[in-house]
Amino acid sequence: MKYKVVSNKYLVIFISMNKHEDLKIWNKAMDLVESVYILMKELPDDEKFGLISQIKRCSVSIPSNIAEGAGRNSKNEFRHFLSIANGSTTELETQLLLIERLNFVGNERVKPLLNVCGELRRMNYSLQKSLK
Numbered sequence: 362m363k364y365k366v367v368s369n370k371y372l373v374i375f376i377s378m379n380k381h382e383d384l385k386i387w388n389k390a391m392d393l394v395e396s397v398y399i400l401m402k403e404l405p406d407d408e409k410f411g412l413i414s415q416i417k418r419c420s421v422s423i424p425s426n427i428a429e430g431a432g433r434n435s436k437n438e439f440r441h442f443l444s445i446a447n448g449s450t451t452e453l454e455t456q457l458l459l460i461e462r463l464n465f466v467g468n469e470r471v472k473p474l475l476n477v478c479g480e481l482r483r484m485n486y487s488l489q490k491s492l493k
Contacts, residue, residue: 381431386484390424390446393477397453400474404465412465416456422449423481436492443492447485454478 381387397420401413423446430442454475461471 381428384431386481386488387424387427390427390481394420394424396474400470412456412460419449419452440489440492443485443489447482450478450481
């Protein structure tokens, strides 16, 4: 993420030079949300207000926090929201493993999503590191 520093004697403002839509991590997270929503159609209806709802919320939280952080005014704020997105990613991983353990879906359906989660976490750590 590139930032342009605008300053005067009293004020320093970081202005994002890139839109969140241009971030590879945001696009990958959006793709993950789509895949999660498709997978949730395979879960039993009685989980609609339980696991399905929770899994959808935490998956949506990932690109949402990336976007919110990118729209903030400082690198520190961006890093903070990337950290929240990382927490949502690990929450999603846990819930995906749970639906597999409960035999709602097989490993062949869960593993690709877990791989994307791992890739998102690595991208997130790299982006956070670059913002220091």
